[in-house]
Amino acid sequence: MKKFPLMRNNILRSDLDAVIEHLKQDDPILTNGPNARAFEEEWSEWLGVKYSVFVNSGSSANLMSMTLLKFDHPEGGEIIVPPLTWVSDIASVLQTGFTPVFADINPRTLAMDTDRILEKITEKTRAVFLTHVQGFNGLTDKLISELEKRRIPLIEDVCESHGARHNNAKVGSIGMMSNFSFYYAHHMSTIEGGMVCTNDAETYQKLRMLRSHGMLRESSDVDVKKSYLDANPDLNPDFIFAFPAYNMRNTEIGGILGRHQLKRLDDIVIRRSENQKLFFELIDDSRYQTDFEFEGSSNYAFNLILKKADPDLMSRLSKALNDNGVEFRRGSAGGGNQLRQPYLKGRLPAEAYESCPLTDHVHFFGMYIGNFPDLSAAEIKEICSIINAA
Structure with missing residues (x-):
């Protein structure tokens, strides 16, 4: 294990003890049951939405959101998506028969730039699928207003950004639907798991x-x-299948972990933000980007992005981090520019990645380093010393 991993101690002994107590019962419920339902209600209250549906992963949450849109648009259409995101966002668009349309990022939030999104809207646009990347708030008042005016749904991917805010609202409470992940490396964990959230009653029932x-x-x-x-009337009431759907249920164990972890999520967000502040105070701002939009952020990981394209510095930096046991992921979210990935070859023009030069810079000259609640100030200072000496 690396001296400085991407994540450490994200499931505590107290979480496991709660699971063990449940398992000690003579005949414990293990499939989706009362704890899973209670977690949904408690999560909705925390987020500030009416409804939440607990599923087995953030990727499943993405697929369910896109499937629901397909019910409304069986003819297909276009979904505006980010080039800097996790693969399942784009995959869910393709899997449901929509066409992904990519908009380049705002380098200060790493989310899609509002003006680039609005330029891509056509009569075929069915939704904007925006990722709040690495804990940053990707929304703007202009984007929200324009989408409302044009009646284009906003789907929020908040898998990396639990607790981030836009104005006074938590991100994930603003769009038609929002998707969260509770994977081990994220702000809180149910081992594997995710949530789809909405304020619309009909959407909730379908989900x-x-x-x-x-x-x-x-x-x-x-x-x-x-x-x-x-x-x-000819069907057994217990076995009426309204849609050709999925099995994406989570379990009671996931529900128990979620309920326990949610109690400390606000404190986790505060601690991660404190870590982020120290990190960006210490790294060399002559070589690394430090002018992110921190207002409302809920840091997922430390983004280390070179100000200028410099292959030699990137090589030295990577070697220094590896030599000193600092785990990192090149390309930031999802491995960098999705337009360069083989699953899109043949679906888009060969040089499509050139349409997103800001994302391409992050692809080659960006990375992220783990941030987690028990990362100490002394450890952050050591990491920054390694970075600045590269």
Whole structure:
């Protein structure tokens, strides 16, 4: 294990003890049950939304969101997406038959630039799928206003940015739907896990059914159930499948971990932000970017991006970090520019990555380093000394 890993101690002994206490029962419920449902309610209250649906990963949350959009647009269309994001955002667009349209980033937030998004909107645009990258708030008032005016749904990927804010609202509470991940390396963890959130009752009912094979009995709306029962008198009421859907349920163990971790999430966000402040105070701002938009951020990891393209410095920096046991990921979120990935070859022009030069700079001259609550000030100072000496 590296001396300075990407994540450390994200599941505590107290979390595991709570799981063990549950398992000590004579016949404990292990599949999706009361703890999973309680976690959904507690998460909704924390985020400031009406409804949340607990699933088995952030990638599943992405796929469910895109599938729901496809119900409204069976003909397909375009989804505006970021080139700097995790692969499952783009994959979910492709898997549901939509066409991804890429907009380059704002280098101060690493999210899609508002003006670049608005330039890409056409009559075929079905949604904007915006990633809040690495803990930064990617929203602007202008983007929210323009999308509302044009009646274009906003889908928020908040997998790396739990607790980040836009104005006085947590990101993930603003769009039509939002997706979260509880993977081990993120702000909080249910081992694997994710959440889809919304304020729309109809969307919520569809998400509940989509998560579990499309089964009508997963709906909690009496009127929805009645409409299907009346239309299908020849079917067993317990086995009516409204949609060709998925099995994306999480478990009681995930629910227990989520409930325990949520209690300390606000403190985790504060600590990560304190770490971020110290890190950017200490690194050499003549060589590394430090002018990020920190307002409202909820740091996921330390982004280390060269101000100028410098292959020699990047090589020295990578060697110094490796030699000193500092784990890092080149290219920042998702390995850099998604437009360079093989899964998009043949779907886009060969040189499509050239349309996103700011993302391409991060691809070659950016990386991230782990930030986590028990990372000490002394450790941050040591890491920064290694960086500045490269």
